[in-house]
Amino acid sequence: MTGTRTARPDVLTVLRGGGVYPAILLLLLFNVAFTPNFATLTNLRLQLVQVAPVAIVAIGMALVIGTEGIDLSVGSTMALSAALLPLYLGYGVWPAVVVALLAGAAVGIVNGSLVAFGHMQPIIATLGTLVACRGLALVLADGRLAEMFDPVLGTLGNDSVLGVPISVLLVLVVTGAAVVAVRRAAFGRRLLAVGGNRAAATLAGLPVNRTLVTVYVVSGVLAAAAGVLSTARQGAADPSSAGLLIELSAITAVVVGGTPLSGGRIRILGTLMGALLMQLIIATVIQHDLPDSTARMLQAGIIVAAVYVQRGRSRA
Amino acid sequence: MTAVETTAATTGHRTVTGRLWWRPDRAGTPIVLALVLIVGSLVFGDSFASGRNLGNIALDSSYLLLIATGMTFVVLSGGIDLSVGSLLALSGVLTAYGAQWGTLTAVLLPLAVCGVIGLVNGLLIGTAGIAPFIVTLASLLFARGLAFAVADEGNKVHLIPADLALTRLGQARWLGLSAPVWFALVVFAAAVVVLNRTRFGQSTFAVGDNLEAAGLMGLPTARVRVLVYVVSALLTGIAGVLVAAQTQSGLPTIGEGRELEAIAAVVIGGTLLTGGAGSLAGTLAGVLLLKVIQNLINQVGTLTSYYQQVVSGTFLIVVVLIQSRLTRRRMR
Numbered sequence: 001m002t003g004t005r006t007a008r009p010d011v012l013t014v015l016r017g018g019g020v021y022p023a024i025l026l027l028l029l030f031n032v033a034f035t036p037n038f039a040t041l042t043n044l045r046l047q048l049v050q051v052a053p054v055a056i057v058a059i060g061m062a063l064v065i066g067t068e069g070i071d072l073s074v075g076s077t078m079a080l081s082a083a084l085l086p087l088y089l090g091y092g093v094w095p096a097v098v099v100a101l102l103a104g105a106a107v108g109i110v111n112g113s114l115v116a117f118g119h120m121q122p123i124i125a126t127l128g129t130l131v132a133c134r135g136l137a138l139v140l141a142d143g144r145l146a147e148m149f150d151p152v153l154g155t156l157g158n159d160s161v162l163g164v165p166i167s168v169l170l171v172l173v174v175t176g177a178a179v180v181a182v183r184r185a186a187f188g189r190r191l192l193a194v195g196g197n198r199a200a201a202t203l204a205g206l207p208v209n210r211t212l213v214t215v216y217v218v219s220g221v222l223a224a225a226a227g228v229l230s231t232a233r234q235g236a237a238d239p240s241s242a243g244l245l246i247e248l249s250a251i252t253a254v255v256v257g258g259t260p261l262s263g264g265r266i267r268i269l270g271t272l273m274g275a276l277l278m279q280l281i282i283a284t285v286i287q288h289d290l291p292d293s294t295a296r297m298l299q300a301g302i303i304v305a306a307v308y309v310q311r312g313r314s315r316a
Numbered sequence: 317m318t319a320v321e322t323t324a325a326t327t328g329h330r331t332v333t334g335r336l337w338w339r340p341d342r343a344g345t346p347i348v349l350a351l352v353l354i355v356g357s358l359v360f361g362d363s364f365a366s367g368r369n370l371g372n373i374a375l376d377s378s379y380l381l382l383i384a385t386g387m388t389f390v391v392l393s394g395g396i397d398l399s400v401g402s403l404l405a406l407s408g409v410l411t412a413y414g415a416q417w418g419t420l421t422a423v424l425l426p427l428a429v430c431g432v433i434g435l436v437n438g439l440l441i442g443t444a445g446i447a448p449f450i451v452t453l454a455s456l457l458f459a460r461g462l463a464f465a466v467a468d469e470g471n472k473v474h475l476i477p478a479d480l481a482l483t484r485l486g487q488a489r490w491l492g493l494s495a496p497v498w499f500a501l502v503v504f505a506a507a508v509v510v511l512n513r514t515r516f517g518q519s520t521f522a523v524g525d526n527l528e529a530a531g532l533m534g535l536p537t538a539r540v541r542v543l544v545y546v547v548s549a550l551l552t553g554i555a556g557v558l559v560a561a562q563t564q565s566g567l568p569t570i571g572e573g574r575e576l577e578a579i580a581a582v583v584i585g586g587t588l589l590t591g592g593a594g595s596l597a598g599t600l601a602g603v604l605l606l607k608v609i610q611n612l613i614n615q616v617g618t619l620t621s622y623y624q625q626v627v628s629g630t631f632l633i634v635v636v637l638i639q640s641r642l643t644r645r646r647m648r
Binding site for chain 2 (some may be wrong): 038039066072119121123125127128129130131132133134135136138139143251252255256259260261291292293294295296297299300301303306307308311
């Protein structure tokens, strides 16, 4: 196949097309110039570790948005996986993690089935699971915060391999897998075909329903993984605050990264950069001691500006 | 996005959808609403079907009806407005803030600010061509930030004096119903007329159905797309003024998640998120259905609030599934 040859200009168009790249560059330059202690290794590593959960969720979200769908339930799925971890920790860390990921897959199966077989609008189906899963997480944890002192879990959340934090490595693995899936695998082609035109994909004999369910399962599992990661880092599972409003951050990252909400096109790297941009904005605001209200208004302005630069290419 | 056959079946009758108040194939939601009401009165008796409880449901529904009415215009035009929850808080805070100079500023200040934010939303979407989801997500952040700035980062709660005309008006009761219910009904009736009997209303359907075709027919597509966001922001602004008058204060924290509730009401009411097809009558039924379900779940005293969330999320899905089944079967 002409894979390698088409891939290279692809990267170039991504670099040229996205308003997110100049935005990140500007923000980085600003911080290097005006923020004390910004350009230190410790700080940069902290930023990367903090962005990891959002980045992982956002990549799952990008796949869902590629099918012209949306997954509002990711934050509640994170809470669900956080609530399950301490319950199953008695069987060992890995069984507990597997249970948490399976719960994410289960939420994905429900979402995907409602969208595929129930013909429900994704925003409504996942709004239902958003409300229900948050409730379920609170029921499971009895509404309480559960502290965990497990050495393996602590390692997962806080340690590094060759100087790179494990959570950041996980982000890189997920990103790589998603890029390969979208660019090279038949699954990615089917996904984009469904997002581009569901009726045409059905007529073309593509397994539309299976593709839709798979995408929501992937999103659910990634959200659960993000839940495990943030729980491991904090050493505590808090089902009432874990993943709260992360669906909006993830959707913002996806769209700022240049993926149109109308489906049929996905930018995985752009999504990663979108998540990074949002993290940088928050870090800048915190390090300059701005009040919360100003921070929100600033975020609003930057989102609009970043998307305005790439408008026309990504109308949704 | 949604059922392919639904889209295909409705687009052919688009103008009919706009003109008729009642269509048999759109009756799925009212039927489910009627069933829920009957079951509720049978199971809970007077604690549900009493005038007082129904009055509470009506008051609770009135704010959502105002917001969802504006949202219907936006969704019909093919857009979405995520900023309404934050605008509700902003409007409430500005009402309480403006109340120190009298009723007139207390009403005009929030409406003016909401109108401007709606206008900016509309211009960014209709003229600059940025995705509605992103623009209104940004103004969700902006409006919430502004609300917190006016309330001194949440440290100061502006109060509305009890002797102000606004307070008396907002807390009045006529014919057994609270004032916000009457305001919501009047606004809703006006919106039905605007949507179904004016050029702007019909253009909203056309723009949502096919933006390019509407433009080629010579419709002022940009103006329509700007106006729907102004309408949405203004109606949300009215809801905010009424909330503030009821509670005599403006809290910057209210309204979180209201945008999703309003969108749910619109979609349950049978309006397609892709735009071009739907009705305000459906939205009214959707609002009532959501609020009646919430009230019923609250009636079950033994459920903890955590279980209530599980039940209401599941219920939302089940209701929408039943409603879409009914709607589709009747269309064939």
